[in-house]
Amino acid sequence: MGRANIAPWEQTPDWEKASASAVYRQIAAFIATTDGACAKLSREQRGRFVALCWTAQIYKHFPDPKPSYVADWEQLLDWQKQTDADIFDAVERAAATLS
Template identity: 55%
Template structure:
């Protein structure tokens, strides 16, 4: 994985952990809050891929995607993640590929936070490149 992928994957993972620790009812599973360094390779690659998909979406819409409702932002992350699951897990559990309306509220809020963290990262990167 390149350092760019590593950066994007870390942004995704940090936002995921923040969302889980904020929104998960009770004590989350250890795998939900595993630090980047201990995250399995397939999950790191998936996080990096979804980061890139969100960045591409924002860039290909000239930033208009940032004006989506929070729910649509979260749905986009969820759909991209499902694509990664289907790519990397031959016979995933139904819960791994559940549609948005079947995801628990904590996961929906976490996915929204992931999109918004990536959006902030893109905005910060643009500000640095313009200065």
């Protein structure tokens, strides 16, 4: 189900690079606006936030995306859920080093 493509950054389409950057900024802003209180979120809540941000980017770039590209959290494969949670954690670590 969706989001299974992996490519080097240099070969990643521009829309996907822009989307990844936008999701990064959304996570970073979320962390900043909660003054770090989002650290209390569960791993699942962190992953859901990333998945929702990504889904919004898909809708931004594709007027009629495949259903698998905009699948709800419950429909994602476990590796996708874990990856989304890992993304949140990586942005949180990066934000901490910038503070």
